[in-house]
Amino acid sequence: MDIIIPLFDAMSYVLILVLIALGLMIVFGMMGVINMAHGELFMIGAYVMVLIQSAGLPFVFGLVLAPIVVGFLGLIIETLLIRHIYLRPLDTILATWGLSIALKQGIVLVFGPEAQSVTSPLDATLVLGDFSYPMYRLIVMGISIALIAGTFWLFLKTDFGLMARAVIARPDTSAGLGINTRKLYRWSFVVGTALAGLAGALIAPTISVDPQMGLGYLIPGFLSILVGGAGPLAGVLVGGGAVGGTNSLLTVWISPVAAQIAVFILAILVIRLRPNGILGGKNEK
Amino acid sequence: MKNKLPLILTFAILAVLPLMVGDYWVSQFNYYLVYGLFALSLSLVWGYGGILCLGQAIFFGIGAYVMAVTTKGMISPILMNSYIGLLSAVIISAAFAALLGSFLFAGKGINGAYLAIVTLAIAIVLERLMSNWYALGGYNGLLDIPPLNLGAFGYSFELWDSLPTFYALWTIVFSVALSLSYLVRSDYGVLLTAIKTNPDRLAYFGFSILKLKLSVFCLSAAVAGLAGALFVTIDGFASPTLIGFTLSTEVLIWVAIGGKEILLAAFLGAIATRIAESWLSEIFGDYWILILGITFMASVVLLPKGLIATPLSNLSKKLGLKID
Amino acid sequence: MLEIQQLKAGYGEAMVLNDFTFTLPKGQITALMGRNGMGKTTLLKAIMGLIPVKSGQILLKGSPLENLPTYLISKSGIGYVPQGREVFDDFSVYENLRLAALGSSIKNLSLLPQIYDWFPILHERRNQKAGTFSGGQQQILAMARALMTRPEVLLLDEPTEGIQPNIVHEIGLKLSQIAEETELTILLVEQNVHMVKTMAEEILFMENGRLMASCSMAELNQDDALLHRYLTI
Numbered sequence: 001m002d003i004i005i006p007l008f009d010a011m012s013y014v015l016i017l018v019l020i021a022l023g024l025m026i027v028f029g030m031m032g033v034i035n036m037a038h039g040e041l042f043m044i045g046a047y048v049m050v051l052i053q054s055a056g057l058p059f060v061f062g063l064v065l066a067p068i069v070v071g072f073l074g075l076i077i078e079t080l081l082i083r084h085i086y087l088r089p090l091d092t093i094l095a096t097w098g099l100s101i102a103l104k105q106g107i108v109l110v111f112g113p114e115a116q117s118v119t120s121p122l123d124a125t126l127v128l129g130d131f132s133y134p135m136y137r138l139i140v141m142g143i144s145i146a147l148i149a150g151t152f153w154l155f156l157k158t159d160f161g162l163m164a165r166a167v168i169a170r171p172d173t174s175a176g177l178g179i180n181t182r183k184l185y186r187w188s189f190v191v192g193t194a195l196a197g198l199a200g201a202l203i204a205p206t207i208s209v210d211p212q213m214g215l216g217y218l219i220p221g222f223l224s225i226l227v228g229g230a231g232p233l234a235g236v237l238v239g240g241g242a243v244g245g246t247n248s249l250l251t252v253w254i255s256p257v258a259a260q261i262a263v264f265i266l267a268i269l270v271i272r273l274r275p276n277g278i279l280g281g282k283n284e285k
Numbered sequence: 286m287k288n289k290l291p292l293i294l295t296f297a298i299l300a301v302l303p304l305m306v307g308d309y310w311v312s313q314f315n316y317y318l319v320y321g322l323f324a325l326s327l328s329l330v331w332g333y334g335g336i337l338c339l340g341q342a343i344f345f346g347i348g349a350y351v352m353a354v355t356t357k358g359m360i361s362p363i364l365m366n367s368y369i370g371l372l373s374a375v376i377i378s379a380a381f382a383a384l385l386g387s388f389l390f391a392g393k394g395i396n397g398a399y400l401a402i403v404t405l406a407i408a409i410v411l412e413r414l415m416s417n418w419y420a421l422g423g424y425n426g427l428l429d430i431p432p433l434n435l436g437a438f439g440y441s442f443e444l445w446d447s448l449p450t451f452y453a454l455w456t457i458v459f460s461v462a463l464s465l466s467y468l469v470r471s472d473y474g475v476l477l478t479a480i481k482t483n484p485d486r487l488a489y490f491g492f493s494i495l496k497l498k499l500s501v502f503c504l505s506a507a508v509a510g511l512a513g514a515l516f517v518t519i520d521g522f523a524s525p526t527l528i529g530f531t532l533s534t535e536v537l538i539w540v541a542i543g544g545k546e547i548l549l550a551a552f553l554g555a556i557a558t559r560i561a562e563s564w565l566s567e568i569f570g571d572y573w574i575l576i577l578g579i580t581f582m583a584s585v586v587l588l589p590k591g592l593i594a595t596p597l598s599n600l601s602k603k604l605g606l607k608i609d
Numbered sequence: 610m611l612e613i614q615q616l617k618a619g620y621g622e623a624m625v626l627n628d629f630t631f632t633l634p635k636g637q638i639t640a641l642m643g644r645n646g647m648g649k650t651t652l653l654k655a656i657m658g659l660i661p662v663k664s665g666q667i668l669l670k671g672s673p674l675e676n677l678p679t680y681l682i683s684k685s686g687i688g689y690v691p692q693g694r695e696v697f698d699d700f701s702v703y704e705n706l707r708l709a710a711l712g713s714s715i716k717n718l719s720l721l722p723q724i725y726d727w728f729p730i731l732h733e734r735r736n737q738k739a740g741t742f743s744g745g746q747q748q749i750l751a752m753a754r755a756l757m758t759r760p761e762v763l764l765l766d767e768p769t770e771g772i773q774p775n776i777v778h779e780i781g782l783k784l785s786q787i788a789e790e791t792e793l794t795i796l797l798v799e800q801n802v803h804m805v806k807t808m809a810e811e812i813l814f815m816e817n818g819r820l821m822a823s824c825s826m827a828e829l830n831q832d833d834a835l836l837h838r839y840l841t842i
Contacts (some may be wrong), residue, residue, distance in 0.1 A: 094581070098578045105574040105578060175683070272389075282718075
């Protein structure tokens with residue numbers, strides 16, 4: 001029984017991590033942009049919930065509003081900043097780093113640097129014999145799985161996804177067939193950021209919401225991508241599972257610090273021994 | 286020699302600065318010299334070596350802690366000597382870089398963007414580690430670190446006042462800056478440019494890419510470690526923030542804004558940004574960080590070579606100089 | 610149909626095309642020949658907007674195309690079969706073709722039966738991943754894909770490169786047939802003399818980014834001095 005709860009905690013952390021990593025990967029795979037501000041977009045999603053609650057509006061309203069607000073913010077960011085730096089990964093790291101600083105400080109200026117809390121809409125606990133687990137977390141896990149499945153479906157089964165994957169593989173040839181690559185980049189970025197915003201909103205009641213929370217998800221998100229390797233989608237699942245699972249379980253079994261160090265060493269080892277990630281596959285851009 | 290004029294001129298101005306400003310500013314400039322040295326280290330590895338390190342404070346912090354531990358006699362009273370402290374800081378930083386680099390650069394190596402993020406992750410992990418390492422002060426760090434002591438063999442000459450400290454720092458920083466400036470224009474510098482632009486070509490000629498990358502990485506770490514060690518002698522205090530993400534970001538901003546591909550520009554970028562910060566943060570308060578972030582973004586997109594480096598390189602073209 | 614006027618284009622500071630001028634008449638198959646590095650691929654890329662045009666004009670039925678984004682040039686009616694085929698390896702034949710329809714107009718999906726009719730092998734292997742095909746088959750797919758966009762002008766960059774001779778002949782014949790059926794205007798960049806002789810009605814010779822000479826197929830058959838001069842064969 002001692003292992004079940006940590007396993008569930010690990011699962012819920014992994015699922016959120018995968019959502020974040022998916023958003024990162026979509027943007028990187030499509031336009032070679034490494035968005036260091038992705039964590040802040042996640043954080044802003046959480047702050048939308050803070051606002052919703054302080055305005056006394058229903059929780060679900062926040063879940064709908066967060067991806068819209070963050071997606072809209074993503075649209076502005078793409079138009080003003082990102083589109084000037086496509087396919088220049090190193091420059092994008094710097095530019096989006098500056099963005100993350102600006103966004104963080106923006107939130108501090110509006111909300112202050114202290115941690116905020118968002119109350120869970122459901123106090124219920126699921127009880128099955130000896131096992132009990134907060135209902136809300138279970139629901140979040142369910143929604144995360146649905147979102148991840150939805151994202152996969154979007155990219156693998158729809159025409160949008162077909163075009164997106166074509167542009168990732170061969171941008172010039174796709175343009176030569178009449179595909180508006182710019183529009184695709186823009187909307188892929190919006191999808192990626194909205195995903196982050198929704199993830200932030202979902203997770204808000206379960207953690208402490210503060211302006212610095214983004215980095216703690218950004219780095220594991222990137223490490224998941226590095227560790228998982230292979231194509232834009234499947235690798236993220238594997239990487240997220242490995243990184244998130246290890247982090248979460250070791251946090252409980254040893255300590256948070258040890259977990260972080262261990263995850264990090266694990267990631268370095270995997271990258272060193274299998275430079276294309278656990279799933280191997282083609283080289284990234 | 287004439288190529289070094291701008292550098293020499295800069296340091297000449299710095300040399301006479303204390304005669305013109307009050308004591309407060311001299312002590313500020315002590316910090317600026319150290320930060321400038323730190324910026325030089327990042328410019329070397331990034332602008333010249335082509336390796337973007339988002340966690341450069343790792344080496345600064347290691348240098349800082351090593352200096353602290355040595356000169357506070359935490360290992361042994363025999364080692365309570367500034368020279369030993371500085372030397373140890375430099376060596377241990379470089380050694381850590383060698384260890385790290387052998388992982389990151391070996392084989393096909395990790396591509397630049399991922400490498401950058403990995404170095405950031407390391408900085409974050411190390412900061413966490415230091416915060417939990419109680420023997421080294423944990424979250425609060427180490428206090429009462431002694432200032433530079435120019436004496437040896439029983440003779441003691443501690444630099445408590447800012448003025449003599451300034452000239453000691455000036456001497457060290459100028460020597461390093463000048464040496465690096467010659468280094469990047471030497472044959473080694475040519476190899477570095479090759480690594481940056483076309484490493485595979487270089488491999489065909491029989492050069493070991495791994496060794497070259499390691500060398501510049503370690504050299505840069507050594508310089509950063511030196512800066513960190515010097516820092517604690519003027520600040521008296523070593524804490525986990527010196528090894529972590531915040532300081533790594535700061536130096537990145539200084540060098541990006543100043544200009545990574547010209548040593549002098551990076552050096553001046555550090556000083557200019559810090560001066561701007563102390564001035565603007567008084568006027569704008571918390572909005573200063575927002576302004577900094579936006580300036581950083583704008584400079585990356587609009588003037589990727591750097592706000593100081595761009596006019597500097599235009600000037601050097603006009604005057605027929607090769608400024609570094 | 611397609612007019613190129615004093616086109617200057619290149620990479621960065623270096624100009625590869627220098628005052629290139631000619632007109633493609635409607636419904637004609639024109640071959641562009643020249644040694645490597647003379648600017649043939651650059652010309653096609655410039656027409657498609659894949660490299661910037663420094664000066665000069667590109668007019669499709671009188672409308673200027675220069676410096677439009679590539680996807681709009683494609684939508685205006687220019688099909689492009691790039692050097693090296695560039696099929697989407699991980700997509701099936703059907704997906705490659707569907708993509709072309711998504712780019713041009715989804716109504717073009719109705720062309721699918723016609724495409725399968727012209728190229729039976731594509732119908733046979735419609736669910737197979739393009740990456741598993743041979744060079745010749747990929748070439749057929751690349752051409753079919755471009756044809757799915759219902760172009761008025763088709764640009765082909767060295768379609769026979771790396772393909773065995775008998776397939777080359779087949780492709781040449783098929784393309785001529787399709788061009789006749791659809792009144793397609795074709796610009797064929799080729800090094801392979803046999804392919805050119807199978808298909809082309811007019812031949813242009815390019816050197817150092819300039820148009821040096823042109824002649825009709827009939828003239829070339831009588832005296833192939835131009836071939837020796839500009840292709841060093």
